[in-house]
Amino acid sequence: MLSEYDITYVTQKxxxxxxxxxxxxxxxVDDYKSMQCEFPDESIMVLSEEYDDGKWTLLFDGASNxxxxxxxxxxxxxxxxxIPITARLCxxxxxxxxxxxxxxxxxxxxxESKAKVLEVYGDSALVINQLNQEWETRDKKLIPYxxxxxxxxxEFDKITFHHVPREDxxxxxxxxxxxxxxQINRNDEIPSIKMESxxxxxxxxxxxxxxxxxxxxxxxKHYLIYREYPPGISENEKRxxxxxxxxxxxxxxxxxxxxxxxxxxxxxxxxxxxEILQDIHDGSYGIHMNGHAMSRKILRAGYYxxxxxxxxxxx
Numbered sequence: 001m002l003s004e005y006d007i008t009y010v011t012q013k014x015x016x017x018x019x020x021x022x023x024x025x026x027x028x029v030d031d032y033k034s035m036q037c038e039f040p041d042e043s044i045m046v047l048s049e050e051y052d053d054g055k056w057t058l059l060f061d062g063a064s065n066x067x068x069x070x071x072x073x074x075x076x077x078x079x080x081x082x083i084p085i086t087a088r089l090c091x092x093x094x095x096x097x098x099x100x101x102x103x104x105x106x107x108x109x110x111x112e113s114k115a116k117v118l119e120v121y122g123d124s125a126l127v128i129n130q131l132n133q134e135w136e137t138r139d140k141k142l143i144p145y146x147x148x149x150x151x152x153x154x155e156f157d158k159i160t161f162h163h164v165p166r167e168d169x170x171x172x173x174x175x176x177x178x179x180x181x182x183q184i185n186r187n188d189e190i191p192s193i194k195m196e197s198x199x200x201x202x203x204x205x206x207x208x209x210x211x212x213x214x215x216x217x218x219x220x221k222h223y224l225i226y227r228e229y230p231p232g233i234s235e236n237e238k239r240x241x242x243x244x245x246x247x248x249x250x251x252x253x254x255x256x257x258x259x260x261x262x263x264x265x266x267x268x269x270x271x272x273x274x275e276i277l278q279d280i281h282d283g284s285y286g287i288h289m290n291g292h293a294m295s296r297k298i299l300r301a302g303y304y305x306x307x308x309x310x311x312x313x314x315x
Contacts, residue, residue, distance in 0.1 A: 054078060054157075056115040058106045060122050061169055062098030063176035069093055070182075071102035072175025075109055085109055086175040088182065099124040100145035102176065103131075107152045107159075116157040121164045123173070128163040215269035216306055217248070217255050224250045257304040265304035273305050277315045291315070 057076040069089035076082055110118050122128055129135040130146055137146045153159045219230050223245050229238050249256045256264035280298055291313035
């Protein structure tokens with residue numbers, strides 16, 4: 001309908017780039033000074049941020065569940081040394097009271113460590129906002145906690161309270177949950193908990209030494225053929241042997257392992273495993289692959305033993 005009027009359409013130019021310049025041009029400045037292009041400190045080579053050696057960090061959390069009440073604190077020194085502290089509350093309290101108990105214990109521990117600058121982090125919005133005096137403390141059970149922590153705060157040169165999400169406070173949360181579920185005997189010493197990190201599956205660390213001149217699959221093969229248990233084993237070990245034997249198969253006195261795709265893998269002993277490792281890795285057609293790829297290649301070739309993957313990595 002509009003084509004008969006010889007109307008020409010032109011794309012409008014963008015004016016976003018000039019909007020800021022037009023705004024600044026309208027904001028006149030009376031005390032204008034010319035730009036100084038000289039750099040006065042030409043000898044400075046490095047600019048670094050000053051590191052505050054006196055700043056301590058505190059993470060706290062409280063837990064209340066059907067098992068009990070517990071609190072957890074992680075105190076971090078200026079040299080990044082982590083000090084975990086946990087306690088079980090042996091009296092009835094609410095979740096907010098447990099949070100205040102954790103905060104009070106952490107602040108007191110920081111004072112005992114001679115800290116003067118402290119940053120406190122917690123995932124309880126109520127406790128943090130009340131300590132920052134952004135929210136009013138009205139609960140009669142929480143007012144004594146608020147007053148006590150404020151009195152302790154006067155001993156610091158600087159103390160700040162910050163709210164963090166729960167996923168950023170996992171260590172303190174884990175300590176609080178552990179202490180709430182762990183029954184404490186006052187007369188016994190609580191053993192320390194050692195935490196390790198593992199880079200391989202559990203079965204890769206199993207040592208299967210054939211010290212009795214019998215292959216590792218001897219008990220499995222004997223059970224499948226004769227339905228007899230080794231002498232002197234417990235009922236739990238019998239159940240384990242039955243469950244383990246379900247994935248094996250005997251044919252003409254040769255033991256096979258059923259793979260996840262139902263392919264039968266021939267079980268070999270230690271001596272045969274060493275020959276297979278050497279042939280696969282260093283033989284005429286060996287490609288000198290890494291441990292994971294070599295273990296997969298041996299499985300595709302149709303062989304199996306318990307420490308297959310560990311032996312491939314070590315080789």
